[in-house]
Structure formats: C-alpha cells, structure tokens
C-alpha cells in the first residue's frame with residue numbers, strides 16, 4: 104500500500120479549527136467536517152488534490168460537536184459515502200445537547216457564548232461504530248478507527264499504520280482555541296467530559312505506536328509532547 108497523505112483543511116483563518124483530507128492511492132477519506140457550511144471548503148480541498156466528491160470513500164467523525172460534525176449531513180449527501188460515528192456520540196449527532204464541562208477560564212467564557220450548543224443540521228450517520236477497533240483496509244486505507252472516549256463518550260481517533268493519528272479534541276494546542284501562537288504546546292480543549300478517560304485514551308494511542316497527533320484545534324504534536332501532557336494531567 105502507498106503511504107496516506109494527511110492534508111489539514113483549515114475551517115477558520117489562522118488555524119484554530121481543522122478538518123482533514125486523507126488521500127491514499129487516489130481515494131479520499133474525510134476526518135471531521137467542520138462547522139455548518141464547511142462543505143464548500145472541503146470541496147475546494149478535494150479539487151486542489153485532483154479529486155471530487157465521488158472520490159470520497161468514507162468520512163469519519165471524531166465526535167459530534169458542532170465544529171466537527173456541523174457539515175456532516177451535507178457531506179453525507181454530497182459524497183454518498185458512509186459516515187462513521189461512534190454509537191456513544193450518536194445522540195449528539197441526532198440533536199441531544201452536548202455535556203460541556205469547562206477545563207478552565209476560557210472554556211467557562213466560551214460556554215457563555217453558547218457557540219458549541221448552537222443547533223446544526225442534525226442527522227443519522229449510516230455507520231454507527233460499536234467496536235473499539237475498526238480496520239479501514241476495505242476502504243483502501245492503511246488505518247483503523249480506535250475508540251478514544253473522554254472528550255465525549257463516543258470520541259474516536261483514526262490511527263494510521265505509519266504512526267500518524269487524527270485524534271480530534273483529545274488534546275489541543277495554541278492560544279485560546281488552537282490559534283497561531285504556542286501551537287507546539289499541548290493543552291486541554293476548552294471542554295472535556297471526563298479527563299481521567301482522556302488520560303487512558305491518550306496512553307492507549309501511545310501504546311499502539313502513535314507518533315504524530317493531528318488535532319481538531321492546533322497541532323500536529325509529537326508523541327513526546329503528548330506524553331508530557333499526559334504526565335501533567337496526571338499530576339493535576
């Protein structure tokens with residue numbers, strides 16, 4: 104198999120929010136879909152790589168917050184390809200308000216804006232993941248979906264055989280929400296449902312050989328930075 108190419112799709116200017124296009128042997132996988140309306144940016148990213156919607160083999164949602172699943176319904180329609188969500192995040196995708204547990208001052212301020220609780224085009228993805236480990240070879244990708252709960256109960260990551268991993272909001276980097284400064288320094292995202300589960304999930308990815316962590320906000324970060332972050336979370 105060829106090596107998958109991971110391309111960041113910046114959903115907002117200056118890098119505070121990422122979706123991902125993965126290309127392997129002429130096939131495309133999308134990981135996360137950005138805020139509502141982001142399908143235009145995703146379409147442009149596909150065309151920039153000589154691809155278009157019919158080349159999308161699958162979409163994986165790392166979790167069902169609005170900034171990751173907001174354009175999911177449109178992406179499902181445009182690509183006509185399977186969309187994977189973990190069963191424990193399905194209720195959020197179908198309209199249940201997310202549990203928001205702020206991790207600090209920014210999270211508390213951000214919560215007041217109500218931005219994360221805004222409604223989006225709720226939908227039911229056609230691939231509801233019930234397993235902790237789903238191989239994606241049948242779709243043409245040297246990768247697996249690994250259950251990594253904590254940020255939300257159904258958070259999941261896409262781990263590639265070369266050690267790259269797209270880990271959603273298990274960690275973040277950059278000032279505020281993954282902005283342009285301090286992008287190499289890991290931190291917690293503004294909200295996290297269960298930090299003890301996040302620690303277990305990050306250690307699980309490290310034990311599976313993850314070396315480079317692509318994140319929804321900021322990143323990518325090296326495994327060393329993630330290991331130091333895990334140690335800091337354990338001390339806190």
Ligand SMILES: [Zn+2]
Pocket residue numbers: 166168254272
């Ligand atoms: Zn999130």
Ligand SMILES: [Zn+2]
Pocket residue numbers: 168170171272319320
């Ligand atoms: Zn997010």
